[in-house]
Amino acid sequence: MIVVMKHGATPEEIQNVAARLRHFGFDIHVSAGVERTVIGAIGDKKPAILENIEALPGVERIVPILQPFKLAGREWKPEPTIVQVGDVRIGSDEFVVMAGPCAVESEAQLIETARAVKAAGARILRGGAYKPRTSPYSFQGLAEEGLRLLALAREETGLPVITEVLSPKDVPLVAEYADILQIGARNMQNFSLLREVAVTKKPVLLKRGLANTVEEWLMAAEYILSGGNHQVILCERGIRTFETATRNTLDLSAVAVAKELSHLPVIVDPSHGTGKRQYVAPLSRAACAVGADGLIIEVHPRPEEALSDGPQSLTPAQFSHLMGELAAVAAAVGRRVAQAARVGASR
Ligand code: PEP
Numbered sequence: 001m002i003v004v005m006k007h008g009a010t011p012e013e014i015q016n017v018a019a020r021l022r023h024f025g026f027d028i029h030v031s032a033g034v035e036r037t038v039i040g041a042i043g044d045k046k047p048a049i050l051e052n053i054e055a056l057p058g059v060e061r062i063v064p065i066l067q068p069f070k071l072a073g074r075e076w077k078p079e080p081t082i083v084q085v086g087d088v089r090i091g092s093d094e095f096v097v098m099a100g101p102c103a104v105e106s107e108a109q110l111i112e113t114a115r116a117v118k119a120a121g122a123r124i125l126r127g128g129a130y131k132p133r134t135s136p137y138s139f140q141g142l143a144e145e146g147l148r149l150l151a152l153a154r155e156e157t158g159l160p161v162i163t164e165v166l167s168p169k170d171v172p173l174v175a176e177y178a179d180i181l182q183i184g185a186r187n188m189q190n191f192s193l194l195r196e197v198a199v200t201k202k203p204v205l206l207k208r209g210l211a212n213t214v215e216e217w218l219m220a221a222e223y224i225l226s227g228g229n230h231q232v233i234l235c236e237r238g239i240r241t242f243e244t245a246t247r248n249t250l251d252l253s254a255v256a257v258a259k260e261l262s263h264l265p266v267i268v269d270p271s272h273g274t275g276k277r278q279y280v281a282p283l284s285r286a287a288c289a290v291g292a293d294g295l296i297i298e299v300h301p302r303p304e305e306a307l308s309d310g311p312q313s314l315t316p317a318q319f320s321h322l323m324g325e326l327a328a329v330a331a332a333v334g335r336r337v338a339q340a341a342r343v344g345a346s347r
């Protein structure tokens with residue numbers, strides 16, 4: 001529920017209401033607006049408690065949260081959440097680009113890609129060490145060796161790293177290496193995995209499932225938020241439709257919907273969203289225009305040799321060209337592409 005304080009309620013009255021709510025076991029979030037303060041409260045709403053709160057000095061009214069997602073919704077927290085990773089602020093006025101190979105394949109491949117995407121302006125390095133492959137005979141990733149290589153690339157370039165965790169039992173190990181834990185589309189409703197990543201308190205990138213509604217996606221985020229981890233980034237990566245011209249159908253309307261319903265940052269993956277390199281740049285520009293907070297893009301120095309997702313990977317030159325185009329689109333919609341600070345940028 002939301003406790004709406006009266007216009008002009010004093011700081012003491014607000015503190016008193018917050019203290020009573022905590023006393024009754026509510027999890028609370030205070031939001032001080034220009035007009036009035038509202039206090040979001042989640043917990044057991046016994047009628048006697050509601051009456052008690054409603055009668056406190058300074059309280060105007062109590063409004064129930066109608067949406068099934070509570071902590072993920074804007075009713076609970078109207079202002080945007082900013083997830084900070086190093087000096088990168090995802091969900092702010094900066095448009096943040098994450099890039100790197102689909103899979104970590106070798107030290108040489110990863111370091112070459114990391115240097116190239118950094119030079120082009122990427123702020124976060126992606127790379128899978130545990131790969132969710134349709135076929136058990138396909139390359140499954142380098143596992144812990146891949147994580148070690150990601151840590152090495154971070155040391156070499158200064159870029160924070162994002163990598164997928166496939167299984168609850170791997171969460172502690174992956175969290176030791178990764179700056180952001182990625183939950184893949186196939187695992188969006190793996191509730192034990194969601195509970196496990198909540199415990200780490202590391203930022204989590206939650207991909208939308210291949211056949212999940214926006215509401216189910218936000219309910220999945222709710223598992224992580226209610227587990228005490230508030231650093232969640234949503235990622236639209238395309239859904240299954242009847243269309244076969246692209247690998248998936250990138251649902252950019254879901255970005256607008258998720259941004260309206262939720263305070264969480266929303267980024268777009270145009271690589272898995274389209275599956276074809278030639279559509280990655282147009283859909284990246286569109287994602288920026290529609291109001292996404294950033295992108296995650298697959299880049300490989302030699303896509304024809306990639307062990308996974310070569311057809312959708314950009315070359316470093318194509319990626320660099322796209323970054324230039326994004327600067328113009330971002331400026332047109334009142335954003336700017338996040339750039340590395342000058343100090344330390346030479347690493
Ligand atoms: C990936 O990012 O490499 C990946 C497997 O993505 P998704 O879970 O969206 O398919």
Ligand code: MN
Pocket residue numbers: 102103272298308309
């Ligand atoms: Mn991939």
